[in-house]
Amino acid sequence: MLIAIDNGNTNVKFALVDDAGKILQRWSIATDAKRTADEYAVWLDQLLRMEGYSRTDISDVIIATVVPRALHNLQVLSQKYFGTDALIAGRPPIEWGIALKVDEPRALGADRAVNAIAAQALVPGDKIVISFGTATTFDHIDADGAYRGGSIATGVSLSLDALYEAAAMLPRIAIEPPPGSSVIGRDTVGQMQIGIYWGYVSMIEGMIRRMKEEIGRPVKVIATGGLAALFQRHADLFDRVEPELTLQGLARLYATRSDRS
Structure with a gap:
């Protein structure tokens, strides 16, 4: 299964997504660029277990962020606790695939x-x-x-x-x-x-x-x-x-x- 992470200015939202692309669960936590990968893992591990899942059910992670300074710890979370390099939205091999017809x-x-x-x-x-x-x-x-x-x-x-x-x-x-x-x-x-x-x-x-x-x-x-x-x-x-x-x-x-x- 996939963990999708929307790292916004106010909250970080996590979704557990099945292989068909259906969102099974959704959680959020206040954005804090100083929050460590270990802190994320403890919080997320508890929520997964409450819903009958475990970290071993996760095979991939994708992240979209508008808070660059918070990205590193989320990447460490993916590597250390899910055993995979997170895919970063907008970067290879996960580029947008749509035309962005704007100046920048x-x-x-x-x-x-x-x-x-x-x-x-x-x-x-x-x-x-x-x-x-x-x-x-x-x-x-x-x-x-x-x-x-x-x-x-x-x-x-x-x-x-x-x-x-x-x-x-x-x-x-x-x-x-x-x-x-x-x-x-x-x-x-x-x-x-x-x-x-x-x-x-x-x-x-x-x-x-x-x-x-x-x-x-x-x-x-x-x-x-x-x-x-x-x-x-x-x-x-x-x-x-x-x-x-x-x-x-x-x-x-x-x-x-x-x-x-």
Whole structure:
């Protein structure tokens, strides 16, 4: 079986994938570049055993990372505890296999390229993938599966943190939709919830509209990332929500690797 690892800015997500490419289990842990391979192994070993698996069931590891300084310890984890050299998404023998039609392909985050691979397999035609993570990203993948570009905005959690840290009188609040649809709050917490939630809904609506106008063809919208479910109640925003899109993309990328017998 395969362990797929999505090393993001906020969390590291692990998926256990069977030989048919199906995700069997999914776990996550806070990103910490100082976390050692041994610490990862103890944590992961316990989770595998809880689900009836063991480290000996793992034959391969694939990693996508946007945190380069955390990669080494994940590679050591793969070598020391799974007995295999990890495949790194975007590097031989596991290069993307899709066209990256942007000015600086090497600067594109691995998660966004992997999302494009998964989106192309799930939805025909042009796609917009919106990923809600540390940043909120909007990406266009055309009907041929080529990555055409996108945009990057501040993530929801990051915006809330900035409010709390920069404004002395504002409290730290949970990320949740405000009750009802009013955008005129009556207290500080309610006003913050409204500003963050409906502000982001308006940004999402506006970005989707502008991107569709620029693309000029029918487009499907896919949402992913940890906070995608926060906006899922607005059925008109997205055509589908795929919380595990990056892990799905890693499983598909692994299946196409050039050294596979």
